[in-house]
Amino acid sequence: MEERRAKELLERYRQGRCSDVERRQVESWYLHMAEVMEDAELAASDYVRVDKNLRNRLPIIGDKRVKKFRRFLPYAAALTIACLAGWWIFGERWWVDSSPMVVSVEDIPPGGNRASLTLADGRTLQLSEAQSGIVIGSNGVSYGNGSTLVDDRSLTTQAQTLTVPRGGTYQVTLPDGSKVWLNSASTLTYPGRFGDDARLVELEGEAYFSVSKIREKENGQNIPFKVLSAGQIVEVLGTEFNILSYPDEPLVKTTLVEGCVRVAATSGKHPSLVLAPGEQSSISADGVVNKANVSLKKEVAWKSGVFYFDETSFAELMRQVSRWYNVDIRYAGDVPQASFSGVMNRQVSLKTLLEFLNESTAQFTLTGRTLTIQSDTF
Numbered sequence: 585m586e587e588r589r590a591k592e593l594l595e596r597y598r599q600g601r602c603s604d605v606e607r608r609q610v611e612s613w614y615l616h617m618a619e620v621m622e623d624a625e626l627a628a629s630d631y632v633r634v635d636k637n638l639r640n641r642l643p644i645i646g647d648k649r650v651k652k653f654r655r656f657l658p659y660a661a662a663l664t665i666a667c668l669a670g671w672w673i674f675g676e677r678w679w680v681d682s683s684p685m686v687v688s689v690e691d692i693p694p695g696g697n698r699a700s701l702t703l704a705d706g707r708t709l710q711l712s713e714a715q716s717g718i719v720i721g722s723n724g725v726s727y728g729n730g731s732t733l734v735d736d737r738s739l740t741t742q743a744q745t746l747t748v749p750r751g752g753t754y755q756v757t758l759p760d761g762s763k764v765w766l767n768s769a770s771t772l773t774y775p776g777r778f779g780d781d782a783r784l785v786e787l788e789g790e791a792y793f794s795v796s797k798i799r800e801k802e803n804g805q806n807i808p809f810k811v812l813s814a815g816q817i818v819e820v821l822g823t824e825f826n827i828l829s830y831p832d833e834p835l836v837k838t839t840l841v842e843g844c845v846r847v848a849a850t851s852g853k854h855p856s857l858v859l860a861p862g863e864q865s866s867i868s869a870d871g872v873v874n875k876a877n878v879s880l881k882k883e884v885a886w887k888s889g890v891f892y893f894d895e896t897s898f899a900e901l902m903r904q905v906s907r908w909y910n911v912d913i914r915y916a917g918d919v920p921q922a923s924f925s926g927v928m929n930r931q932v933s934l935k936t937l938l939e940f941l942n943e944s945t946a947q948f949t950l951t952g953r954t955l956t957i958q959s960d961t962f
Contacts (some may be wrong), residue, residue, distance in 0.1 A: 692911060692950070694931050695750075695909065696753070697712075697754060699749075717757065747770075766789065767789060767790035768910075769830065782807065783810065785812070793824065797822030813829035815849055815850055820844070844859070848873075849873050857875050879892075891930055891937075895925055901924055905934070906955075911953050914956045924941065
């Protein structure tokens with residue numbers, strides 16, 4: 585998008601004459617700048633306008649993120665123009681003002697609080713969508729608001745499995761006080777009570793961990809907390825980190841937010857790695873372990889209810905869409921090689937998201953729960 589068109593778009597936004605797609609484009613860019621420029625402050629007129637619109641249209645963002653706008657630079661409007669123009673120049677396939685090419689019989693809402701709990705006796709309980717998490721206590725399982733779910737101590741001392749389907753997310757507080765947030769299409773298996781010298785859980789999918797430090801009574805040493813996932817084992821003492829371990833992802837990724845963790849491939853063919861905050865390990869199918877610095881805001885954005893794309897490939901983006909909106913992806917032609925950048929609220933509907941991703945050279949067709957992407961001209 586050239587600078588002239590970016591200026592025209594921003595001016596239409598100020599005058600209230602832009603389309604819904606254009607409006608969301610501008611507002612998402614303000615959200616993006618709120619993420620990357622925490623010492624900036626908006627011009628008063630722009631802040632009032634965007635703040636009001638965001639509070640009305642993007643309630644899931646909440647006051648905390650909207651308040652970041654107060655720290656924007658006075659020339660934020662000019663920066664927005666540069667971003668809107670520059671994002672296109674740098675080859676990012678992001679929003680364009682072509683007419684939507686989304687064919688849909690009915691729209692699909694975003695994911696929400698959905699999960700089930702499988703107990704040791706084989707029973708599976710569907711958890712309340714009105715609640716966001718459960719707490720594993722010494723006398724049973726309760727919801728976060730204190731209401732009882734399972735009042736049977738004999739069942740809660742054995743293994744339990746929390747399953748979050750596609751289109752869902754849920755939280756669990758483990759017996760040691762550690763908290764785990766599960767993303768869509770994820771399962772966590774854990775004991776109803778940890779042993780005195782070890783804490784071990786198993787993960788498939790993606791989860792964010794906030795681990796409590798627990799010391800042994802006899803020697804005073806910290807009891808390690810271990811997470812076993814596809815091809816790796818992560819050992820921590822007390823820290824916060826994210827693990828992405830989906831079967832359809834090429835790499836198993838562990839991202840450290842704070843503290844310290846050790847990551848090792850279960851194959852034992854390669855040495856383990858110790859991560860510092862802001863670092864991410866990745867393990868390939870053959871057990872090769874690598875380490876790199878990453879953006880924490882991007883890697884754990886899902887936990888805050890946001891899609892954060894930063895040169896994200898089309899294929900990776902669609903895997904996220906498939907899990908969050910519970911849709912199957914089908915390509916009618918080759919998978920597009922485009923990349924995308926931007927910030928998007930995860931509470932928008934699928935059709936709204938596709939309007940942002942739409943290109944004049946691609947067509948999205950939604951039939952039931954199958955999203956077909958016509959990409960032969962990409």
